[in-house]
Amino acid sequence: MRQALDIALKDLRRTYRDVPALAMMFAAPLAIALLLGAAFGGSGDFSIQPIKTVVANLDRGAQTGVSGQPGAAGAGPDLIQVLGDQSLASLIDLTVVNTEAEARAAVDDGKAAVAVVQPQGLMAAAASPQTDGADFLVYRDPTSSLGPGIVTGIVRRYADGLNSARAAAGAAVELGLRSGGLTPDQLGPVAAAAAHEFAVRTDSAGLGPTLKARAPQVGVTESARDVGVTGPVLAGMMIFFMLITGSTQARTILDEQRQATLQRLFTTPTPRGVVLAGKFLSVFLIVLVQAVILLVAGRLIMGIHWGGVAPVAGLTLAGVAVAAGLGVFLLSLARTEAQATVFGTGVLLVLALLGGNFIGTADLGGWYHTVRRLTPNGWLLIGWDSTLRGGGLGDALLPIIVCLAFASLTFVAGALLFRKRLL
Amino acid sequence: MSFVEVDLLRKQFDPPKGTVAVDDLSFSIKQGEIYSLLGPNGAGKTTTISILSGLLRPTGGDARVGGHSILKDSASVKGLLGVVPQDIALYPDLTARENLDFWGKMYGLRGTELSRRVDSVLELIDLVDRQKERLEDYSGGMKRRVNIGAALLHQPSLLILDEPTVGIDPQSRRAILDGVKGFNRQGMTILYTTHYMEEAQELSHRIGIMDHGRMLADGTNEELVKIVGEQARVRLRVDSEDDRALAALCAVDGVSSSSVDETDGSTHLLVNDATAVVPRLFEVAARSGFRISEINVSEPNLETVFLHLTGRALRD
Numbered sequence: 001m002r003q004a005l006d007i008a009l010k011d012l013r014r015t016y017r018d019v020p021a022l023a024m025m026f027a028a029p030l031a032i033a034l035l036l037g038a039a040f041g042g043s044g045d046f047s048i049q050p051i052k053t054v055v056a057n058l059d060r061g062a063q064t065g066v067s068g069q070p071g072a073a074g075a076g077p078d079l080i081q082v083l084g085d086q087s088l089a090s091l092i093d094l095t096v097v098n099t100e101a102e103a104r105a106a107v108d109d110g111k112a113a114v115a116v117v118q119p120q121g122l123m124a125a126a127a128s129p130q131t132d133g134a135d136f137l138v139y140r141d142p143t144s145s146l147g148p149g150i151v152t153g154i155v156r157r158y159a160d161g162l163n164s165a166r167a168a169a170g171a172a173v174e175l176g177l178r179s180g181g182l183t184p185d186q187l188g189p190v191a192a193a194a195a196h197e198f199a200v201r202t203d204s205a206g207l208g209p210t211l212k213a214r215a216p217q218v219g220v221t222e223s224a225r226d227v228g229v230t231g232p233v234l235a236g237m238m239i240f241f242m243l244i245t246g247s248t249q250a251r252t253i254l255d256e257q258r259q260a261t262l263q264r265l266f267t268t269p270t271p272r273g274v275v276l277a278g279k280f281l282s283v284f285l286i287v288l289v290q291a292v293i294l295l296v297a298g299r300l301i302m303g304i305h306w307g308g309v310a311p312v313a314g315l316t317l318a319g320v321a322v323a324a325g326l327g328v329f330l331l332s333l334a335r336t337e338a339q340a341t342v343f344g345t346g347v348l349l350v351l352a353l354l355g356g357n358f359i360g361t362a363d364l365g366g367w368y369h370t371v372r373r374l375t376p377n378g379w380l381l382i383g384w385d386s387t388l389r390g391g392g393l394g395d396a397l398l399p400i401i402v403c404l405a406f407a408s409l410t411f412v413a414g415a416l417l418f419r420k421r422l423l
Numbered sequence: 424m425s426f427v428e429v430d431l432l433r434k435q436f437d438p439p440k441g442t443v444a445v446d447d448l449s450f451s452i453k454q455g456e457i458y459s460l461l462g463p464n465g466a467g468k469t470t471t472i473s474i475l476s477g478l479l480r481p482t483g484g485d486a487r488v489g490g491h492s493i494l495k496d497s498a499s500v501k502g503l504l505g506v507v508p509q510d511i512a513l514y515p516d517l518t519a520r521e522n523l524d525f526w527g528k529m530y531g532l533r534g535t536e537l538s539r540r541v542d543s544v545l546e547l548i549d550l551v552d553r554q555k556e557r558l559e560d561y562s563g564g565m566k567r568r569v570n571i572g573a574a575l576l577h578q579p580s581l582l583i584l585d586e587p588t589v590g591i592d593p594q595s596r597r598a599i600l601d602g603v604k605g606f607n608r609q610g611m612t613i614l615y616t617t618h619y620m621e622e623a624q625e626l627s628h629r630i631g632i633m634d635h636g637r638m639l640a641d642g643t644n645e646e647l648v649k650i651v652g653e654q655a656r657v658r659l660r661v662d663s664e665d666d667r668a669l670a671a672l673c674a675v676d677g678v679s680s681s682s683v684d685e686t687d688g689s690t691h692l693l694v695n696d697a698t699a700v701v702p703r704l705f706e707v708a709a710r711s712g713f714r715i716s717e718i719n720v721s722e723p724n725l726e727t728v729f730l731h732l733t734g735r736a737l738r739d
Contacts, residue, residue: 264512
């Protein structure tokens, strides 16, 4: 079997002298991950241009609580305090105006993407369930969607808080009246105190109207590590390009057949089975080296924390096995290099689309949750998602087992078909 | 004693209706001999050596190399062979040394022994100075030399060369022919295939003439030439494309066979007594209304033998 290793090492040497192949193996996945990572804020928090926002508070003079005047009764901070919160400083560029007209004009003139008007009597309405409600006005630039959408979301959440405070005040008054412990002149102060107490409690529980800006997260548990964008994207790209390399490398068997070196190998005393084993081993080795280099580059260049050694090693080997097995299988179905290229690329692209290589490790749920589990790359991405979030070998075990089973099946089927053809 | 014995070897692709490339072929090669298989393209030469070197499995017959059957002991046979394929079967992105190193390993050579053999072959093919350059930067002749060198690393008992001079310049061709003679002087048995009569004549102790998968005749150059007796070959051109011109020439007394070379349109005749026949050819031409514009008379040679045996020129 030393000859098998000699053949594999020869292929390794040839591959690393092929500049276009190197670009495809390393530069492409790293460049895509770097670009997407930069576009979505790299491995840290998600960042966009601050949203130019104008606020007019027509409810000036109303009592506020919690973040407003300490000790004063009220349903909580006003909208200016919420939108001007320090935690939103990088997200919202806030300007305060005095009138609704000024607020609208700022949007109409393109000076702001969105204007919010806090109506007169809002705080009183929040603290007094007997009164009529009050409506916020959100005036947005129709050509802009993301920024106004975020501000609208914050305002909606703030309004929900006020409505909850109003409901708490109503409940307190109702209970007081039923128990006979309240006189009509006590209703107002009790309602205000209840609304204020609600606001204090929700704020101290961390449920206040603040927003943590970070990369889109799907299916994250409370204890999971925040993985950012670059890690999942590079994992997806790494798996996709490993499959491409596996397929390309397997095709060198047809290349050797065309160049007559395969026939020459068959005239040497090295058995044909060993020659084929060497070619298959070379696919495995080359993809393995590619994976290791991408992992190391991801760590050193992009600062990606891939996870524990055991799950990373397991997933890497499983990915390499899938790439080699699939590469050999796809090759066995093709008669010519042209067929192998067209067919192989088509199948790998479909697998990548279904498995989710182009959307990082995210699971979009629904039918996609099932479909991605029908592909080996989908399973690999599930495994990498778990490992990137700090999961151990146990969490990645099922994806590893599924992938190794897939790799074994495709490799054995491909090797048998190919052996039958050549031997 | 025969080192190679080929016994009723047969190869039919896609039997039972496919092409029979080698048709019950038998011949033998003595130890230390240069044996050439001579025949036109498609004669079955490459298929024959592909079977001997283990690339193809015969559909009938057997062959023995150094006493080992190619059917029963293929691995031992392969260990005795050095095969130089017709195409340059090397890795263009590796250097000459890396190529030789790799092929040596495929023949089981390792360590200092491998290194010593590679040095020796590089010297033999005169590429010591350029051993670290990639093959893709070599000339065609240099690649041919490495192609041959890769088959010499393990010092084979039988060197098989499949049309090694096709498509190369005269200088490289001369170097290859001299090299083959040199390997033979060192005791190597050689099986050489070619469709160039001159190469077979110059190199070979014995020659086998093949056509359509069959062995038409085999023996030394002298033995083969005797087949056609005293017949000479006459090659001529006429200024008429009329088939009746050829028919008239063939009907001349003393002409035993004829053919037309499709590549240049010349007519080839085998004649019993050239001195008497040539004047008759001119007479017939004049009587029939055409003119002989060029005529060449050759003493009997392998080309004449092939024409005699097949009714076709070797180049047809």
